[in-house]
Amino acid sequence: MSLRFEGVSMAYTPGTPVLEDIDLEIPPGEFVTIVGASGSGKSTLLSLVAGLTRATKGRIVLDGRTVEGPGPDRGMAFQTPSLYPWRTVARNVAFALETRGFSRQARQERVAWLLEEVGLTEHAAKLPGSLSGGQQQRVSIARALARSPKVLLLDEPFGALDVQTKEDMQLFIRQVWQDLGTTVVMVTHDVEEAVFLGRRVLVLASDPGRVARDLRVEPLGDGLEVKRTPEFLAVRAQVEDLVRREHRAHLAAARA
């Protein structure tokens, strides 16, 4: 019962792998954040789990089953909320439930519950275009959660938000994770965010992308004030140094 990478390599063009030989085990219910310099293939990693990209070598196993393509057992949210602009908020969230197997009533109840969870009940009938960036991202996450996925994949979900909204969203996603107990794998370029949210932080190395460091972060507290404690700052600095070193190596490799 977990998400497992078994010797996964991925190359868009043969000979220049984006990811090489990734072995990784993510137990259910974990909150994993992934940071790394550009070129470390962090988005590709998520895309592989989502089934939107195929590994060139190795395989990804979720709950004993090899990932062959996209499916509703892995919800995904991108940096751009990518909502259906012609559908109301409620109908966006309902998209994955519009199949046989969900009665009208079951669908409505599920949507109502999800909107409550993400705090958008009063916006249910609005079109996405009239929402703020943070609200749109909440819709996008609620939509990804509709079919109770085993894994929630977040690809820099708060990267385009202003700092205040971003911190609200960090508390929000932590709350969702605690409420639902889903495994969360989140890619971010923001080290502070990674250390604040992740119970486990993966630092990827570049050229080719591989796991450079696998850090466990002990929860220091739930509030944003944690970010100012010496313990937090120490971990953050450590991760930042690692990312910076990889970034420099990537630049050097690009110049060579």
Next chain:
Amino acid sequence: MVSVESPPVERAAAPAPRVKLLKTEVSRRTAWILRVASVAVPFAIWWAVSGSGIVPDRFLPAPPQVWAAFTDMVASGDLQNDLLASLGRIGAGFGLAILISVPLGFLMGTVGWAQPLFEPIIGILRYLPASAFIPLLIIWLGIGETSKIALLVLGVVFFNTLMTADVVRQVPRRLLDVSATLGAGRARVAARVVFPHSLPGILDALRVNAAVAYNLVVVAELIAATSGLGYRITRAQRFLQTDKIFAILIVIGLIGLTIDVTLRVVRARVGRWSV
């Protein structure tokens, strides 16, 4: 504790003059006055010139004469019959063109092999002027209804296919990815994501091409027909009835405008979500 105090900012007495860019707004009132003038001024000039006697009546009939010709044609029932004949042809020809071009364009925009297969030939065909096909169509299909409907289809179908394909191709990649992760297969993505996303753009294309179809039907009727607005014009020409020609031209203009406004209203309703 560092505190910075800044002096209270003086409020500007008058709003700063805005930089005038190319797109400057006018008030609603001004806009309406201009709209009325846009039609009323040419009309007034027409009336003044025709009333002055500079141009003979035979070439430029005055508005009252045109109105009389119009009421005559309505009284005899000719106008209604011709209008129905023309609209029927548009309905059949344009309808058939939609039935071909929208699915074909959708296919070209969604399925990998359809684009390289159809784009080159349609790209060539669409630059052949439809009216140049009239002699050929008459040879092939005779002077009956079929050749006129075929002309409409030829004139519209290629452009509308390519325009539809363009619109369909503009569906963001991310939206397709997200839909796949939500468990939607290809058919469902096509029906529930690509189609609704493209619909406003498809209607835009239809509006442009409806005008083309409307122009072509009159052209087709000018050449070989026994009914229709175009036919009525050629008949009036034979008897030098410029007042009738004017009346029919105005009717053609107004009906065209009605079609356009209707499609615009539909487009605005369907595409409320898009700008």
